[in-house]
Amino acid sequence: MKTIIEPFKIKSVEPIRFTTKEERIKILKESGYNPFMIHADDVIIDLLTDSGTSAMSAKQWAGIMDGDEAYAGSKSFYRFEKQVRKITGMKYIIPTHQGRASEKILFSIVGGKGKYFPNNTHFDTTRANIEFTGAEGVDLLNETGKHPEIRADFKGDMDIAKLIEFIKEKGKENIPLCMITITNNSGGGQPVSMKNIREVKEVCVKYNIPLFIDACRFAENAYFIKKREKGYKDKSIIEIVQEMFSYADGATMSAKKDGLVNIGGFLALNDENLAMNCRNLLIVTEGFPTYGGLAGRDLEAIAQGLEEVLDESYLQYRIRSVEYLGERLVEAGVPIIEPPGGHAIYIDAKRFLPDIPPEQFPGQAIVGSLYIEGGIRSVEIGSVMFGKYDEKGKLIPPPMELVRLAIPRRVYTQSHIDYVLEVILESFKNRNKLRGYKIVYEAPMLRHFTARFELM
Ligand code: F0G
Numbered sequence: 001m002k003t004i005i006e007p008f009k010i011k012s013v014e015p016i017r018f019t020t021k022e023e024r025i026k027i028l029k030e031s032g033y034n035p036f037m038i039h040a041d042d043v044i045i046d047l048l049t050d051s052g053t054s055a056m057s058a059k060q061w062a063g064i065m066d067g068d069e070a071y072a073g074s075k076s077f078y079r080f081e082k083q084v085r086k087i088t089g090m091k092y093i094i095p096t097h098q099g100r101a102s103e104k105i106l107f108s109i110v111g112g113k114g115k116y117f118p119n120n121t122h123f124d125t126t127r128a129n130i131e132f133t134g135a136e137g138v139d140l141l142n143e144t145g146k147h148p149e150i151r152a153d154f155k156g157d158m159d160i161a162k163l164i165e166f167i168k169e170k171g172k173e174n175i176p177l178c179m180i181t182i183t184n185n186s187g188g189g190q191p192v193s194m195k196n197i198r199e200v201k202e203v204c205v206k207y208n209i210p211l212f213i214d215a216c217r218f219a220e221n222a223y224f225i226k227k228r229e230k231g232y233k234d235k236s237i238i239e240i241v242q243e244m245f246s247y248a249d250g251a252t253m254s255a256k257k258d259g260l261v262n263i264g265g266f267l268a269l270n271d272e273n274l275a276m277n278c279r280n281l282l283i284v285t286e287g288f289p290t291y292g293g294l295a296g297r298d299l300e301a302i303a304q305g306l307e308e309v310l311d312e313s314y315l316q317y318r319i320r321s322v323e324y325l326g327e328r329l330v331e332a333g334v335p336i337i338e339p340p341g342g343h344a345i346y347i348d349a350k351r352f353l354p355d356i357p358p359e360q361f362p363g364q365a366i367v368g369s370l371y372i373e374g375g376i377r378s379v380e381i382g383s384v385m386f387g388k389y390d391e392k393g394k395l396i397p398p399p400m401e402l403v404r405l406a407i408p409r410r411v412y413t414q415s416h417i418d419y420v421l422e423v424i425l426e427s428f429k430n431r432n433k434l435r436g437y438k439i440v441y442e443a444p445m446l447r448h449f450t451a452r453f454e455l456m
Helices: 021-030 056-066 075-087 099-110 124-130 161-172 194-207 217-226 237-246 272-285 296-308 310-329 364-374 414-429
Strands: 093-094 117-121 136-139 178-181 209-212 250-254 263-267 345-348 379-381 401-408 437-441 452-456
Touching: 021 364, 056 296, 075 093, 075 237, 075 296, 093 099, 093 272, 099 124, 099 250, 099 263, 099 272, 117 161, 124 136, 124 263, 161 194, 178 194, 194 209, 194 237, 217 237, 217 310, 263 272, 310 345, 310 414, 364 379, 364 401, 364 414, 364 437
Parallel strands: 117 136, 117 178, 178 209, 209 250
Antiparallel strands: 093 263, 250 263, 345 401, 379 401, 437 452
């Protein structure tokens, strides 16, 4: 087989500012060893997130110029609505400025004290929006999904037996909806199989609970189904996407991922009454229902992005470039979540730095090392992000200590990825020299964004 090349040419470029190792040591120290505090201009390869960081196509930029900025009934809205409807098959399409705005509106209406929301794994903003209403979000991921070293095709699947048990325990009347996140970001960007979506739907139908999809990375999920699931090899991406959504009663979406844009999102719904309530809240918080917190030009770019993301050669390149990085790391013995997910590589910091205990944040030590070694910005997903304290102030670590390297869409070429690989290998070779950190400042909530650290 020939090399899978980037299926695009580059028409407009953005220069990268290079820094020296000495400069980076100073910058990292000044930023309190927190990657969120580093100026983007001081970063060589930015793998902090795949959200809102996509490169838009010439056609999307043309759409930006063509956007209709009418307050009500903009033609860009109708183009957006048509494309979202083609993908989701849903009746009511409500634009929002990003994923969490959709979540905020949805859960403000269906949430509240005494309510429960199951998911394979809630993303942080989803959980936060659920908990903000007094409700509880519960993760019911299948067992293999919790083990970084086990290779399986669909590690994002929901545990069906646990879901049934959960519904019986909490009572179906207390579960306004069930969610499934495709791909499962917090669990390593792992896909969910069509079989599992279908089975979750069957359970939901039995107990009369609506099924919602957190659709951020729906196209990447569809590509995994095509490649890995029996019976889908000859189906087109749009057919697979339409089948996935056919089992859902609603969806929340951050278009900053598979919408291939820098801002935007939507809520897609089938229930008329719920749609009416959501639109009424949207008018208070986001804007009129034909723009929902976005400019007409943004709607135009999303509509175009949602067409381009279904292109199989794009998805092949996308998934392959992440997989390529993962394969090389595994060959060199670097511990990662296997197999690689759709949008990111997750380094298993517990195995990378077995001598640094969770209290000294091994993931953060790797993040610091990748920055110093090569100006790569990554993010810790472990005790810094999710650690809690017991009554005595002792850290309660989450089950995994990870470092996420999220790959922006259409932004970096293979030589950038090769460079990332070299930097990780260099850091791995010198891992015995890495030191842990202690936190010297932290905010009461979501501390990872603003915490400051010192070297141990
Ligand atoms: N759901 C999932 C699965 C996500 O990954 C995100 C965002 C959201 C919802 C919220 O969307 O940012 O548009 O409000 N994930 C980003 C990330 C921030 O870096 O993984 P948003």
